[in-house]
Amino acid sequence: MYQEPNYTQTVSMRLSEVLADIGVDERMVLKRRRAWLLREAILNVNNQLWNENSFILYFFGSQLERTTTLKMGSDTDHLYCLNNFNVMQDWSEWIPCVHNLLMIQDNSVSPGYCLLQMLRRDAPLPLDGVSNQDFVRDRTGKLLLKHSILLNGYVDKSKFHGPARVDQGSHGNCDRDHVLAMHCNTWPQQARQWLDQQGDSQWPSAEIKQYCSRTGCLVVPVGCRGSEHEQLEWRISTSLAERCLMLNLNITQIRCYVLMKMVIKSFLDPQFEDVISSYMCKTVLFHCIANSHFNIWRENNLLSCLSLCLYLLYDNIINENCPHFIIPENNLMRGKISPVDKPYILEILNNIINSAGVALLGIECDGLGSRLHLKFYNLCPFKTREHVSGFLLHDTACVISSSKFICSAFNNEAVQTLTNCLSKILNDQCEGLVERACQLLLPMYCTTLGSVLASININQHNTVSADALKLISLGLNTDVASSKLKLASILYCVQEIQKADLVLSEIERSYDLQIVEPVCSCYKFKNKQLKQGFFATCDNANEDVLQYATASCVEFLPCEIHCVPTELRYEMIRSTQEDRTFRTEEDNIWMDNSVVDSLPYLYFLQYKVNSRLGKNNEKQSALSKLLRTIITEPNLAHRETAFNILGKCMEQEGRVRDALQYYLMSFNLRMRNNAAKIHICTLLSVMGNFRA
Incomplete structure (x- = not known):
């Protein structure tokens, strides 16, 4: 980059173009x-139905x-507001x-924090x-609640970062922060002055x-670091307003x-x-917007806007004070910057500010620096925004798919529970x-209830009722394959070949x-690489495209066992007692069910049907x-x-050595909680008897 009369505007426009290319556009x-708001709504609807x-x-x-x-690797923040x-x-x-x-906000409490006094349930007194580890009585006799009461449900305290429990992402997934909180319907006293203030x-x-x-x-379970009442203080959060x-x-x-x-x-x-947090950057941005003319926030002035924010951040570090935007008495930088680090941090920021944008060429994240360099030579770097659409919609499909596993906890009462859920969804007035x-949830619940009824019908009469088929038909288009495969599986089990x-x-x-991508929400499985056809299909689409571009795994509850071919029923008994001790909470949600990816199950059923025909x-x-699918689909x-059902096909073909090979390949992928162990033992027994 070089200086020219409209240098700042030119750099700003190129920066804006680069950010648009990587998905930061309107x-x-x-x-x-x-x-994300749709996923939030889906999860809250399910919570209302089940919890x-x-x-x-x-x-x-x-x-x-x-x-x-x-490429920034930002975490996902989940806040659970207890009702x-x-x-x-x-x-x-x-x-x-x-x-x-009762919130107590007085001079004894750090700014931005409060104490909580426990009151009676039968009278406002x-x-x-009460005397236990979660309460402390102060000098005046007030019974105060420790913030540890909300954290005691978590066993591993080492995973906490402030008030958040951090679940480390695996296989390339982002970390997830889980925060428990309680809601207060009224605006906090410490923030009421903000409502009357007005910036430039x-x-x-x-x-x-x-x-x-x-x-x-909201009040979240964390106290001000170094405070006399740190174990009793609760942070007042204005996250909903922010x-x-x-x-x-x-x-x-x-x-x-x-x-x-x-x-x-x-x-x-x-x-x-972690010295300068994203939240500090957000707070600095809020202050800059509130105290500058709105007209400066234009695409062709982006570099100047960035400099303005970095100047304010620099000033905050000098004073070691970053005032909370809504509760300014709360200093976000309190105790964050050591005297040893401070001059070096200031030097780095000063060099960036004085570089007039040249320093941005050194940003490797998302290739921003190299992309900006190419823009000044009128070259068009690769755009990743269509990939953003693909990942977004794929993740939405996973959230929808995960809803069906909630039914697992109600296996013995599935019919009544699912009927109640359908009634609530149909009768609730929402917008x-x-x-x-x-x-989006209604078809999935219809198919699941229809399949449960079909299993009962098959067990009792070896046929499927019209009511069950009607319910199944209402959910056939949730995605490309999974619900239709349930129907095909049911028809196969009643000999409607x-x-x-x-x-x-x-x-x-x-x-x-x-185009079609497999979707699974059973555990933290990270897709290796989504198809280019899937990305292109999703680029200008919303969640409606999921029924044409995704295929969820096919899942059968134990109460659906009569809708499942014999070969797949072994998946419901995959775990020995010892295996169960190696399960995670996520594993327990699905491992007692029969679950298989759609495409392998399609070809398996075709093999079985064509054998009958x-x-x-x-x-x-x-x-x-x-x-080919098992080997090549990433x-x-x-x-x-999939290897297990392939092995069963090989047994039917009389190719027992090939069957054993595929069972062993399955076992090598998952050595515990795998039905392959049953298949291997059974096959070896048969082979031994044959030789004898």
Whole structure:
């Protein structure tokens, strides 16, 4: 880059173009927000159906705000707001028969924090007579709640970072932060002055502030570091209001925030990790927007906006004070910067600010520096924004798919439980994304209930009732294959072979191998690489495309056992008692079910159906496709199960050595909780008896 009369504008426009190329543009911001808010709605609908609305889930942070990129590795923030507590700031807000907690905000408490006094459930009076490790009585006799009460449910405290329990991502997944919180319906006293303040830019508007005040606040279980009452203090969080502020930023403000985080990640984190947090950068951005004219936040002024934010951050570090945007008395930098590190941090920031944008060429994250360099030579680097769409929709499909595993906990009462769920979905009055979430979940619940009824019918009468078939038909288009494969499996089990053949042929016609992606939510399986055809299909689409471009794994509960061919029933008894001790919580959700990827199951059923129909060529073709899929499809989540059913096919062919080989390949993929052990032992027994 070189200096010219309109240098700042030129760099700003090139920066804006580069960020758009990697997915930070208006369309992708709106798309990502919709996707994350839709997932939030789906999970909350399921929570209301199964957990009687015991909590409300909120997504926060970069993923929802679209202030991250594919390579930044931003975590996912999950906040669970518990509904069985009533946090109040005034005695008039007391509610009978719930856990009432009175917020105490006085001079003894750190700014931005509070104490919680436990009250009686039967009268608006202080609670007496309780003494255990979760409560402390202060000098005046008030019974105060320790914030450890919300953390005691987690066994491994080493995974905590502040108030959040961090689940480390595996196989390339992002980390997930889980925060437990309690909601207070009223705006915090310490933040009430903010509602009346107005900066130079008239941002945020009176309407936005009015909305923010209606969100109330949250209290999260963490005290101010170094405080005298650290174990008793609860942080007052205005995250719901801040989410509203973030969702009202323009694209230049969002890009400025992304660039700030890239600067910190590239130049400060390698030497001073976690000293300057993303939340500090967000707070600095808020202050800059509130105290500058709105007209400066334009694409052709992005570099100046970034410099403005970095100047303020520099000033905050000098003073070791980054005031919270809504509760300014809360200093976010308190105790964060050591005297030894401070001059080096300031030097690095000063060099970046004075480089007039040249330092940005050194940012390797998402190839931003090299992409910017190419832009100045009028070259067009590869655009990744269509990949963002693909990953977004694939993740949405996983969330929808995961809903079916909730049924596992109610296996013995599946009919009544699923009927109740369907009734709630149909009768609830909802709108917006909650209504859309219900529309996406309804077909899945219909198919599951229909399959459970079909299993009962087959067991009792060896046929399937019209009611069961009608329910199954309502969910046939949830994706390309999984629900239709359930129907084909049921038809096969009741000897309706010709009908099963027709269904399988329809599935194969609609399953475009260049586009359709397998979807699995059983465990933290990370897809190696999604297909280019899938990315292209998703680029200009919303969640409606999932029924044409994804294929969820096919899952049968134990109460659906009569809808499952004999070969696949072994998956329901895959675990010995010893194996069970090696299961994770995620494993327990699905490992007592029969679960198989759609494409291998399609070819397996074709093999079985064509065997019954005496079509030898078609049977061998299906067997070849099954083997080829297992070997070449990179994104099979249940490859070990696919090897198991391939082994059963080989047994039917009389190729026992090949069968043993495939069982062993399955076993090598998953050495515990794998039905391959049963197949190997049975086959070796048969081979031994044959030789004898």
